[in-house]
Amino acid sequence: MKTVGKARPVSPRWGRRLGAFVFLGPGIAYLAVLMLVPLVLVLSYTVFRRGRFGGIVYEFTTENFTRLIDPLYLDVVLESIELATLTTVFALLLGYPTAYLIARLPRTWKTIALVAIVLPFWTNFIIRIYAWTILLSGPGLINSALGTQFELLYNQGAMVTGLLYSYLPLMVLPLYAAIEKLDPQLREASANLGASAFTTFRRVTLPLTLPGVATGCLFVFVPSFGNFVIPEILGGGRSATVGTLIRTEFLKSRDWPFGSTLALAVILVLVVLLVVQSWVNRRG
């Protein structure tokens, strides 16, 4: 039988280039226009001055940065860091044992337990926060159950509760993934060699799941740090955070240069944590 070797319409190399262009082009262009350009704009605004009526004056200045380290604003940054740290610590304390036990459940129960962790996450974020005002408010449920009249809302505790409620699943999932991968024989070996349960945890389980811990902390810390909705609803808008400040600068005071400088602080926190996380991952 004779086959006629028809010339290939597209040479492999040319095909690859065309493919790269066709498939990567639109997405990359979209990301460039709607994400990279906006980011560059925000970064460049940090060195410009605010106009008298809220516009931008394209005149170089470092005043936004000096304002950022003014004790007034530095306090807000530190308070936001404190808020995010507390949330992350509580998320870890609740999340680690939970993830640990889920990983040890039989298969069907494991799925159910995991879905139950994620399920609240799929409901409206603001409604989840609002639900806590019912529980915590003066005439609310906790007070009527205790027969007390404590003001449980509008303080740091309420804000940490709301942040924890919103981001706890983001801690449990990476921890679960890390613990699940762990070889149970390692723990058995450790126990057989005479280590106590606590020593086994400290010397075997924890070091091996550290990448999961790092990822979980990143996932909880970053959105907690930049959040403005929770401080506004549960903090009563009285205590300023970096998030509420950014919102105010952009939508109320219309001081976009200073708002951009605050946003830069949020980005820097993210970058630092990403570096730490990848460092832990490489060691793990």
Next chain:
Amino acid sequence: MGKPRFLYVPFWLTYVFLYAPILVLLVMSFNAGRSPYVHEGFSLKWYGVLAQDEKILKGLVNTLIVAAGSTVLATVLGTMLAVGLARYTRSKLLDALGLMPAILPDLVLAIGLLVFYDVVKFSLGLHSVILAHALFGMAFVAAVVRTRLTHADSSLEEASRDLGAGPVTTFVRVTLPQLVPGIVAGALLAFTLSIDEFVIAFFTAAPTEPTLPIVIYSMVRFGVTPEINALASILLLVSFTVVIVAQRMTKIGEIRAQD
């Protein structure tokens, strides 16, 4: 072994913590009184009030328009991006770029877009939210489709190309059919994320065209009535149903894929 008893305390605490507020919302929605915080007898009246609230209905329609529009855009762009990243480049940088909208804090994306729209004098409306939501939707679709692609058999695509098919033909006839479950899962994810998204919509929507989360936000901040409890309960039920159905569907998909 390896299951100390005391671990059950934080374990159950987690679940009580996650579900107590939801339960309270449900109970409070059937309230006869006017306070959203104190229960004064069973009633369905707030569901009736809700059904006639035009602000909420408008918010709901806007949210659905935004979610549908951004999901279509995100699914097309995200799928193509995933294929491009998996098959046509090894660049780690482009990989990271594709994930960036999902990693960046929403507030940063929101102000970036606000500044951008302002600089290019782009009018705000629903279209500005659609473009914004497609940004992170695309990142999630790309991530989901990407995991599917790494499991897909690339030798089939090589065979197709060796047989003379161009990249587009190969994509449409060979790659795409294998990716359908991933694309559907990614699109569902983009849709749900868009429906719930507040921060970016808050910054990029026109004040006259609020999405449902924005309407809810202003209800929570200014004047709460049990109406919001009723709305919350309905939304809870809808999203729980969608998640459970999606979970079942992916399970069935996995079992089929294994066969």
